[in-house]
Amino acid sequence: MDLDLQGKSVIVTGGASNIGRAIALGFAAEGARVTIADLDTAAGERVAALALKEGAAAARVVKTDVTDLASVQALFQEANDAHGGIHCLVNNVGWDKLMFFTQTTPDLWQKLISINYVGVLNCTKTALDYMVPAGGGSIVSISSDASRQGEPREAVYGGLKAAVNSFMKTIAKENGRYNIRCNCVCPGVTVPDTVEETSENSMWKEKNAMFTDEQFAAIAKTLPLRRIGKPSDIANAVMFLSSQKAAGFITGQILSASGGYSMIG
Numbered sequence: 001m002d003l004d005l006q007g008k009s010v011i012v013t014g015g016a017s018n019i020g021r022a023i024a025l026g027f028a029a030e031g032a033r034v035t036i037a038d039l040d041t042a043a044g045e046r047v048a049a050l051a052l053k054e055g056a057a058a059a060r061v062v063k064t065d066v067t068d069l070a071s072v073q074a075l076f077q078e079a080n081d082a083h084g085g086i087h088c089l090v091n092n093v094g095w096d097k098l099m100f101f102t103q104t105t106p107d108l109w110q111k112l113i114s115i116n117y118v119g120v121l122n123c124t125k126t127a128l129d130y131m132v133p134a135g136g137g138s139i140v141s142i143s144s145d146a147s148r149q150g151e152p153r154e155a156v157y158g159g160l161k162a163a164v165n166s167f168m169k170t171i172a173k174e175n176g177r178y179n180i181r182c183n184c185v186c187p188g189v190t191v192p193d194t195v196e197e198t199s200e201n202s203m204w205k206e207k208n209a210m211f212t213d214e215q216f217a218a219i220a221k222t223l224p225l226r227r228i229g230k231p232s233d234i235a236n237a238v239m240f241l242s243s244q245k246a247a248g249f250i251t252g253q254i255l256s257a258s259g260g261y262s263m264i265g
């Protein structure tokens with residue numbers, strides 16, 4: 001199905017690595033104008049070069065810290081001016097450190113809150129500043145099945161992703177009248193094919209930093225679809241929800257793309 005994303009201006013935060021990279025390349029293959037917003041511009045430039053090869057109408061990288069509102073506002077200004085508006089935002093930046101809650105510290109909580117929640121607030125607020133006057137748009141936030149399941153060693157992160165789900169539903173209700181759709185995609189464990197598909201700050205920079213190969217195999221066995229997620233699995237769900245043609249009557253939804261790990265309803 002043609003998703004009608006050709007020429008659309010899309011911002012992908014955290015687009016230099018793993019899932020965000022696949023999302024940026026997915027939009028590129030649909031002929032979109034892609035802005036990659038990331039702290040790691042060197043990795044971002046590699047993705048942008050690939051995006052142009054894949055068919056992006058334009059691709060640029062803007063060094064951005066999503067936790068800093070001024071940085072986010074500068075990102076949107078640049079993307080708007082260079083790419084003719086802001087049609088889609090993908091709030092993809094996220095970060096976690098696997099630890100039992102009893103081992104965590106308030107400093108870690110603050111870092112998790114800034115990256116996983118304040119970053120989404122900064123980008124969504126700024127996107128709405130452009131999308132409301134323009135008469136429409138799509139915002140997709142990358143949440144996590146940890147928000148729905150309760151995941152050991154992800155207490156604070158899972159709670160923040162649940163906050164993102166709730167926030168996005170409210171934003172969907174407040175802004176549907178402006179033709180702005182807001183949805184979430186929840187990945188389960190989603191691993192890059194190679195470390196070349198990650199950035200300097202990536203949680204997956206070292207292949208087994210999060211899980212050993214034995215743990216990956218054990219996780220795969222528990223999933224109905226019997227395999228670990230690939231970044232493109234998440235990108236496909238994001239592009240579907242971002243497409244006005246495919247998902248024009250879908251808003252306020254939380255969609256798991258996790259091989260059946262989470263089944264709600």
Ligand SMILES: NC(=O)c1ccc[n+]([C@@H]2O[C@H](COP(=O)([O-])OP(=O)(O)OC[C@H]3O[C@@H](n4cnc5c(N)ncnc54)[C@H](O)[C@@H]3O)[C@@H](O)[C@H]2O)c1
Nearest residue numbers: 014017018019039065066093094144189190199201202203
């Ligand atoms: N990979 C998984 O297994 C998994 C599972 C569930 C949810 N998620 C969610 O999916 C999203 C992407 O995960 P991933 O595995 O691709 O992450 P990743 O660590 O590979 O990449 C994250 C990117 O975000 C960038 N970044 C970090 N902090 C930033 C900031 N303050 N401002 C701008 N850029 C910043 C990093 O430089 C990096 O390029 C996250 O929201 C994550 O929570 C991932």
